[in-house]
Amino acid sequence: MAAVVVVHGIGQQYRAAELLHEPVARALRGGVQHAGHQAPGIDRIAMAFYGDLFRREGRRGGPEYLEHDGSDLSRFEEELALRWWRAAARIDPENVQNPDTAGARAPIPLTVKAALRALSRSRFATTMTEPALYGSLRQLRHYLDGDMREPVLARVSGLITEDTRVVVGHSLGSVVAYEALCALPGHGVRALITLGSPLGVRHLVFERLCPAPREGRGAWPGAGVRWTNIYDRRDVVALRERLSGLFGADGDAVADAPVTDDAPEVLDRAVDNGWRAHDLLHYLTDRATGAAIHEGLTR
Incomplete structure (x- = not known):
């Protein structure tokens, strides 16, 4: 079973897990190597794929990508x-x-x-x-x-096993990865790594998370989890670049844990992805990402 699970972001409905796995796994290995560590084998890296769930049968990519007049926008x-x-x-x-x-x-x-x-x-x-x-x-x-949360979470949670030590989430995938870990009490994951994450966007994303934040702070995604949030300052998706101060709960019962003064904090790291500020592969090949992945695998 996979030691590292990577959760992709938005706009992958025309892809498949195998199409994404090789470039993602190689980029991830490169980031770990750039950080000066031995990279995990490709067979220890899994791609959690849910893009096809947004593709409706007989329709071009589902309603999300159809040409329309915008009348149903909210x-x-x-x-x-x-x-x-x-x-x-x-x-x-x-x-x-x-x-x-x-x-x-x-x-x-x-x-x-x-x-x-x-x-x-x-x-x-x-x-x-x-x-x-x-x-x-x-x-x-x-x-x-909408109605996509349950099937997407089921797809991702099914890949997180007792062997999984690191979960990496990009873009919307960071929201999915966070919620999946919160819904798996007692999991053995040691590191959550979020890349280009919209998790901190107030009034649009943060308050809609499951479990819902309490007292202005979101639940911590599992006892013993070290959370590293990696962002590019030019990545418009990560509107709130730093997630520290937004999440932290102490105790094993993630969803019900009380917020305390000594709660764990997110470790924020800035990177430079060049012109492709939100690109998953650019995030993965950075040494900051590689170092966080290696630390999660060796804790």
């Missing part, structure tokens, strides 16, 4: 798109105009469309086309507020 998509837009304008002002000076407020579909068009111009979002960004917003909402 305030969730509008607010998150505007936050991404503001972040992109701050990071890349030469190419992205700030929405507060661009007259962005309009009916929801037009606001979202303007936001995503602006985002797609950023040099640091080179893989984020406008349709893909639409899909990102919708998949995140369908997971948090």
Whole structure:
């Protein structure tokens, strides 16, 4: 069974576990080697794949990727798109105009469309086309507020066994990885590593987590877990870059544990992913990620 489980992010509905496994496993091994350690064998790394769950039979990629007029977009998509837009304008002002000076407020579909068009111009979002960004917003909402949470969590939880020591989650996959560990009391995972995570986005993601945060702090994902959060400052998905101060609970009963002053804290690490700030492989090959993975495997 796998010692390391990697959970992918949004927009993988046209892929398959085997298609993602080799490049992801090789990038992960490279990061561990860059950190100066012996890398785990490829057969010890599993790809937790759930992208196909967003692909509806007989339809091109499900409703998340169909051409549409935006009539079914919600305030969730509008607010998150505007936050991404503001972040992109701050990071890349030469190419992205700030929405507060661009007259962005309009009916929801037009606001979202303007936001995503602006985002797609950023040099640091080179893989984020406008349709893909639409899909990102919708998949995140369908997971948090729709009917996708249960099947996605079941798929991921099924790969976390007594042999698993490290779980790595990217983008939406960081939300899935966190919630999966919270739902598995007594698991033996020693390290959670989140990459480009939206977990800290207040009022849109953080408050929608399961289990729900209490007293302003989210539950800790398991006794003995060391959590490293890795972010690129130009990654617009990680709107709140640092997760320290948001999570921490003491005790074995993760969901019901009281918040205490000596609760564990998230260790935040900044990296430089170049122009592909949100890219999973760029995150994995960084030595900070590799060091966190190695530490989890050897604790």
